[in-house]
Amino acid sequence: MLDSLPTPSLLLDRPRLDRNLARLATHLGALGVPLRPHVKTAKSLPVIRRALKGQPGGVTVSTLHEAECCLEAGITDILFAVGIAPQKLRQVAALRLRGANLAVTLDSVAAAEYVRATSFAVSDDIPALIELDSDGHRAGVAPDGEALLAIGRALGPSLRGVMTHAGESYHCTSADALRAMAERERAAAVTAAERLRAAGLACPVVSVGSTPTALFAKDLTGVTEVRAGVHMFMDLVMAGLGVCAVDDIAISVLVTVIGHQAEKGWIITDGGWMALSRDRGTSAQAVDQGYGLVRDRDGRPLEDLVMSGASQEHGILSRRAGGTLDAAQFPLGTRLRILPNHACATAAQFGGYHVLGVERDTPVWWPRFNGW
């Protein structure tokens, strides 16, 4: 199969996917907390169905397009985990009318008032989670601040709970730091939930998650669900953090050698940044993997060969330490795989997956839920 595919193509190693899914499911199972898998990384129904095995059935989405695709597939319990724009509430209401138990996320009284106004207009209490800032990296209100209670009151019957995402976990560099960040994420959510309840407000949902904190949490007392997406595929950024091994990375980009610049030690391929994305997430890590780490056609390591440069449709592969390469070892037409820095960004460049490790006629998982 790998010889007949067009290049660049996106490959998905199903045994690795299943191993990654089992790892988080086992970990969360031991902690007694269910997973609400995040659709944003895979954006693929067959992947999400596998991630939902043994879980309650709810998903997290990053776009309303993902929500729509999930609903069409019969997945109705959906959390839209990006702060709601007022203009999107009509579409949220329409999706709910079609059967989605779709909840939104917000972090201001103004947004809560928009949710209430739309709820009133459509005679349907749109449920909302209040986003908490557990690590200063993006959105959310302080778990111990006044805004939390004001938003809770403004939401009234739309209040479903609280959520937070410790995105700073992507900058933790030790297992201890990851464990501490997981506890910080949990504590923020539980503190906020308790404050809402103490104020007489209902807070059934206490939602946390990022792939690193989900996998490193030692205790999730008080948490009702965990969200994660990257754990399904893993990537070089996760490997650089110590969250996974390089051999856990389940997706790669299949490319073909189209030339050499022998004196420079360059192999040129037909996979550029359009295929890998411009993500350089490992550039700030201890080991900079360029645009990706090179494997042979069958996934075996080619030590120290990285994708050091990228144009739109050209990739440049070279030794990490520089120096020459034996071009004859990689003749024109040779197929190689590139492991990506960032699974979400690389997968988004493709319409779907060519699946390895499937014994069926059409090992193609298509389409991804790209766009908005």
Next chain:
Amino acid sequence: MLDSLPTPSLLLDRPRLDRNLARLATHLGALGVPLRPHVKTAKSLPVIRRALKGQPGGVTVSTLHEAECCLEAGITDILFAVGIAPQKLRQVAALRLRGANLAVTLDSVAAAEYVRATSFAVSDDIPALIELDSDGHRAGVAPDGEALLAIGRALGPSLRGVMTHAGESYHCTSADALRAMAERERAAAVTAAERLRAAGLACPVVSVGSTPTALFAKDLTGVTEVRAGVHMFMDLVMAGLGVCAVDDIAISVLVTVIGHQAEKGWIITDGGWMALSRDRGTSAQAVDQGYGLVRDRDGRPLEDLVMSGASQEHGILSRRAGGTLDAAQFPLGTRLRILPNHACATAAQFGGYHVLGVERDTPVWWPRFNGW
């Protein structure tokens, strides 16, 4: 219209597009050389048709999918300007059989031999351009080296000419440097063409181009066609090089304010790196524009507001110099536009364009020729 669009959406300002197209057409017209517009930036039939006005009608593509889309639209003269993978020659032959006058690009005797083998197998001389390395930045053979003639001989009746792309022009920082790079690109191509001809080989096509060199060339003697794509839209990288003004940038991403972190001076929007791409092409320039420069809904400057951070579906806007912002000036639901670092990368994140400045019912140019 801008209030009713979903966000993030990709906007295309048609008057600016037309002005950019006219600028290059006028410049090349004065130099007496036609344009073979590059499809890779816009990947859009209505844009390409406008770029072809007054030109011979041939296009440049970066993928065979672009070639296929052009052929279906009746554009038959096509140059595939990425070094050919041997496995793609069957598809090239099939497109030629369907009526495409499709030429390939290569820079090795091995690739030339594959072209000849396929040409023999299908009884059709697949035309090829030899790629020249005019600036050391990527692929190609030396214009004054031995490989050039060896490849020319190996191509035999498939030899159509030479081509080069001075991608290093993206790192020139003065008009003089851009002019010098344009002359270096021209000289490389003309030198190689003359050497082939002196060796008794036909070399009708002498093809050069990049947006900076195309616009700064003062003399194109000996060149038969120029290739460019970014000139249609322009972007912050081009503005940073002095190739255009910020007000020439024809595409932008429409986003909606979804929150604030007032103490940090952050406005949070629903346009993250999935919309803008991860391209940080201005990071190495004199003025780092973050993930993009902010404009108001109608395109007017908001001085010193840049997109300083990006998650998948979140953008963070802040003052370039830091400091607080008046959140009340950008209330929840406010629409803003982000000018991109790199037009090719940002446009690739979308399925098509919402066109401004069109007096028709459906100012939508859809689809883009994304994928492979």
